[in-house]
Structure formats: C-alpha cells, structure tokens
Amino acid sequence: MKILTLDDFDTKSKTIFLRVDMNCPIDPATLKIIETSRIRESTESLKDLEGAKVVIASHQGRVGNKDYTSMENHAKVMSEILGRKVKYVEDVIGSEAQREIKNMKDGDVIVLDNLRLCAEENYEFSPTEASKTIMVQRLSKLFDLCVLDSFPSSHRAHPSIIGFAHVLPACAGRLVEREVRKLDEIMTVAKGPHVVVLGGSKVVDRLEAIKELIQNGRADQVLLTGVIANVFLRAQGRIRSALGIKREDEVVSKAHALIGEYPDVFSVPVDIAIERGGKRIEMDVREMEKGDQILDLGPKTVEYYLKSIQSAGTVFMSGPAGFFENENFKFGTESLLKGVANSFATTIVSGGHLTAAVKRYGLSDKINLISTAGGALVLYLTGAKLPMIQALEDAATRYHSK
Numbered sequence: 001m002k003i004l005t006l007d008d009f010d011t012k013s014k015t016i017f018l019r020v021d022m023n024c025p026i027d028p029a030t031l032k033i034i035e036t037s038r039i040r041e042s043t044e045s046l047k048d049l050e051g052a053k054v055v056i057a058s059h060q061g062r063v064g065n066k067d068y069t070s071m072e073n074h075a076k077v078m079s080e081i082l083g084r085k086v087k088y089v090e091d092v093i094g095s096e097a098q099r100e101i102k103n104m105k106d107g108d109v110i111v112l113d114n115l116r117l118c119a120e121e122n123y124e125f126s127p128t129e130a131s132k133t134i135m136v137q138r139l140s141k142l143f144d145l146c147v148l149d150s151f152p153s154s155h156r157a158h159p160s161i162i163g164f165a166h167v168l169p170a171c172a173g174r175l176v177e178r179e180v181r182k183l184d185e186i187m188t189v190a191k192g193p194h195v196v197v198l199g200g201s202k203v204v205d206r207l208e209a210i211k212e213l214i215q216n217g218r219a220d221q222v223l224l225t226g227v228i229a230n231v232f233l234r235a236q237g238r239i240r241s242a243l244g245i246k247r248e249d250e251v252v253s254k255a256h257a258l259i260g261e262y263p264d265v266f267s268v269p270v271d272i273a274i275e276r277g278g279k280r281i282e283m284d285v286r287e288m289e290k291g292d293q294i295l296d297l298g299p300k301t302v303e304y305y306l307k308s309i310q311s312a313g314t315v316f317m318s319g320p321a322g323f324f325e326n327e328n329f330k331f332g333t334e335s336l337l338k339g340v341a342n343s344f345a346t347t348i349v350s351g352g353h354l355t356a357a358v359k360r361y362g363l364s365d366k367i368n369l370i371s372t373a374g375g376a377l378v379l380y381l382t383g384a385k386l387p388m389i390q391a392l393e394d395a396a397t398r399y400h401s402k
C-alpha cells in the first residue's frame, strides 16, 4: 500500500481530525436516522485512537435535500454504540468549535456539526486551494494528524477530504485501509463477463461513471434498477410522462446517448410494481400511467436479470432495486441480492441502503466485498484515482521524503 495507516503514528495525547462518513438514510418525516451502519463503521478507528483527543467530522445529506440534518443524532447513536460519552458540538469552524477542541483532554471524543453547513465544503477544489479554505486554515492549526476514514466520500475533492491532508501529516483510518486493500485484491482476480446491477438515486453521478465502466471493461452488461432505470425507460420513450427529478432533460438525453453508443449493454425493466390503494400492483412498463411511481421490479424482469447474474464472472451491484424497506416492494432487491450471493461470480455489493438490505436478508457471509461506498466505489472501479486516495498518497510521499 502506498498510503500511511494508523500503525505509522503514535497518536497518544495528540489531537486528531478524523473525517468519517456518517451520511445515513434519514426519514424525511421525522428526520430520524433509519439505518446506522455507517455510524458503527465510523467508530472502527477509535479503538486505535485511545488516549488521543479525537474530533470527528462528517457530512449528512446535501444542502436543500430532505436528508440534510445536523449531526446531533449521529453523536447520540455513536455514544450508544460505544457505551461512552461522545460530545456533540453545534458548530463546525466557529469560536465554539475551536474552544471545544482546545479544551479537550486525552480520551475525549467530540462530533462537530454537519461539515456542509460550511459553504466551502460544498465545492470541489485542488489540494492547494482546499488547503487555503477558511475551514482548513482555522482548524488545521489545532490538529496534529488528519485521519481520513470516509471511503464513501473519497470521490469528493472537498476541503475536509483533501485540504487538511495537504497541510497536516495524514493517514488512512481502519475502514479506508481495509476497503482499499480488499478492493485491490478483488480487482486482481475479477474475471469477465462483468455484470453491473445499477440502481440508487444519484443519477447524475452514476451516468458520469457508467461510460467509464464500460470503456474500462468493467461493465459488459448493465442491468438497470431504481431511479436510473426510469431515466433510461424515459429515454427510450417507454415512460411517456416527466419523472420529476432534478436536471431531468440533461440526464434523459445523456441516457439516450449512452443507449445509442452501447446498444447491447443496457437492460431496462420490462415489468414493474407500483402502489394503488396501499397494495402492490404489477404491470408491464408500457401500461404505466402518468404519475405512477415505480417502487419495485416485476417478476419477468427479475427472472431475466438473474440469468445474466448467473452467467457473470464478476457482479457489482450498487443501489437497491426498489423500496425494499416496505415489505410489498422488497421482491426485486431481495431476489437479486440472493441471486448475487448464490452465484459463482466474484461479488461486490455497495452503498448504504443496499448493504443494509444484505444484512437484513442474512447474506453478508456470501458476498465477497460489501462496501459502505456507493458513488465512490463505482468511480474506483472505473480505475479513476479518487481525490482522497491521491491526498493520502501525496501525504505518504511527503512523510517519506522528510
């Protein structure tokens, strides 16, 4: 590994900036955290940081979205998981945060508020620019070491991901160390055909990565589910009314171009399930009416997708295939995951929601790699150098050249 880990540093009595990814699914009505795996995983490095002063920083949601909340509940959940005090500080870079950090004692753990409350954290920068942001300038002087452990956001060139690492000694946390090692091992044995089962709601990100995956031989077949399937169905004219998603015209025309360029690669659902009067109703996609919201795949689609999965050398599944949290609409996600788990292929499952589904169906032991990362992992598989990994490699080079 070309990056440093916690084994390379003596952290006792040091003040540590620990960037984790506690971006969790949130119930839009109650703003409660629905699924807490990422918080649990964010505690992984803490046992190696006993005796240090640890300042935990994360984002939650995107500004303007329904899952954009403070980190107060995350700190509470973390405290319950650890069975010890974790103090929530309702500030990111202001005088309160700075005072709290300066007053910490060895063994203290605090959680700062949502990093994206700070405008700078919503933009991408070069490492030098990121190191000049007010966030990094104000806070970096309070820290001895930057520990990057937010693999799911390693594709974001934000100040917290690449800025601190540019001015402080920096290493990977245990989660990033484990994920990167496992991924590198898996990618050396992964064989074709490569089947990608692609869902999730971050359509813009996925469309950008899809072409790279195909061009780099990582996607011989792409089986579409979730919102991205709707976008392709719309591009094919099979869904006639607008989907009502962000940047719809742009994403639909990108999907249209991809289908034209790679006509044999993409598969879209032929039948789906919607909700009427609280019941699951299955239908052919061509029977859908204006306003119908696809909540799951239908049986014909699942059968067809399972055949592709069974003949794959490597399967990568990202994002759930429907609203599996509701018993009426778990069929597609559960069936495809079971197909992936029981296939002879090398299997990778990624993303916060889908990894929760893997656990729910008791399939964790049957998947080769379960990654907390969604979009970051898709990009990693394209062969792209992720900004966080680059920042860690640069920090390691600086460390060794001293």
Ligand code: 3PG
Pocket (backbone or CB within 6 Å): 021, 023, 061, 062, 152, 153, 156, 202, 352, 373, 374, 375, 376
């Ligand atoms: C994720 O859930 O993929 C990460 O937390 C990154 O979130 P983002 O796509 O809002 O940057």
